[in-house]
Amino acid sequence: MQFYTDVHMTRVLSIFEFQKHFATEDKCFDHLVAVRWPDGFKCPKYNHSGAYIIKARKLFQCKSCKHQTSVTAGTCFHRLRQPLRLLFWAVYLVATNKKGISALELQRKLDIRSYQTAWTLLHKIRSGMTSSCLFLLSGDVEVDETYIGGSRSGSTGRGADNKQLVAVAVEKLGKKMGRNYFQHASKDELGAFVKEYVTKRSSVITDGFPSYKHLKDEYNLDQKKLYSPERAMELLPNVHIVITNTKAWLRGTFNRYPAPKHLKRYLNEFEFRFNRRWKLDNIFDKLLNRCLLTNNITYAELTG
Numbered sequence: 529m530q531f532y533t534d535v536h537m538t539r540v541l542s543i544f545e546f547q548k549h550f551a552t553e554d555k556c557f558d559h560l561v562a563v564r565w566p567d568g569f570k571c572p573k574y575n576h577s578g579a580y581i582i583k584a585r586k587l588f589q590c591k592s593c594k595h596q597t598s599v600t601a602g603t604c605f606h607r608l609r610q611p612l613r614l615l616f617w618a619v620y621l622v623a624t625n626k627k628g629i630s631a632l633e634l635q636r637k638l639d640i641r642s643y644q645t646a647w648t649l650l651h652k653i654r655s656g657m658t659s660s661c662l663f664l665l666s667g668d669v670e671v672d673e674t675y676i677g678g679s680r681s682g683s684t685g686r687g688a689d690n691k692q693l694v695a696v697a698v699e700k701l702g703k704k705m706g707r708n709y710f711q712h713a714s715k716d717e718l719g720a721f722v723k724e725y726v727t728k729r730s731s732v733i734t735d736g737f738p739s740y741k742h743l744k745d746e747y748n749l750d751q752k753k754l755y756s757p758e759r760a761m762e763l764l765p766n767v768h769i770v771i772t773n774t775k776a777w778l779r780g781t782f783n784r785y786p787a788p789k790h791l792k793r794y795l796n797e798f799e800f801r802f803n804r805r806w807k808l809d810n811i812f813d814k815l816l817n818r819c820l821l822t823n824n825i826t827y828a829e830l831t832g
């Protein structure tokens with residue numbers, strides 16, 4: 529069978545266009561199939577090509593091994609009970625809202641009965657925002673670490689409630705910024721963070737933490753002495769702008785810092801938006817595609 533969709537998204541669709549293109553469950557279904565299998569059905573079990581479609585149940589049966597599957601099976605939307613139209617709107621709102629959306633706002637906008645459903649759906653979409661890490665940072669890269677979380681804004685360091693040490697790296701492109709990455713890290717893991725996210729032989733500009741020292745064999749390491757916050761802002765301006773913006777975004781959009789076990793998914797979301805801020809053309813399809821490539825995460829797993 530042939531899969532097709534009449535929607536070719538080369539730019540951000542307006543709300544009117546989006547509503548028109550995805551007006552029915554069938555239109556959403558066809559589009560989901562086209563995004564998941566752009567070159568035609570691929571059997572998830574043995575990678576066979578070709579399937580019969582069981583229309584009434586929206587299931588695909590592999591022509592070779594008879595394995596039955598749905599378009600969302602094995603993805604982060606696995607066994608989701610909500611209509612596809614609601615799912616499409618949720619992905620559209622998350623992808624196109626410049627500052628993201630809270631679970632409460634998503635619940636109100638899409639008239640979702642329970643807050644828990646909206647919260648879980650949002651975390652599923654957020655897990656699709658995890659970076660593929662195919663593009664490591666290179667050139668001049670500023671690296672620093674910060675504590676995120678906790679209810680008391682003034683307290684920092686190990687003693688503070690729920691505060692997580694987060695390593696941050698940002699590419700410096702002349703007067704502009706390139707891509708960025710975050711990672712939870714202990715003080716001893718900061719060097720490993722750089723090795724994971726920054727191309728070897730790049731210039732790494734950072735502070736005097738001892739755990740960066742061993743990077744000097746593989747990177748052009750420039751460890752600055754930061755005597756005060758003002759001096760840190762002056763010597764590592766880009767990474768500090770990213771840190772300030774991340775904290776302001778968490779407080780502004782969600783009213784509080786996320787619990788430590790959820791923080792990485794929020795940082796993934798910030799990273800996703802930041803690294804695509806100049807490439808918004810088909811952001812809905814990109815996020816939908818990422819969600820289809822991401823394993824399911826359930827409410828029990830999120831809260832366990």
Ligand SMILES: [Zn+2]
Nearest residue numbers: 571576590593
């Ligand atoms: Zn098969």
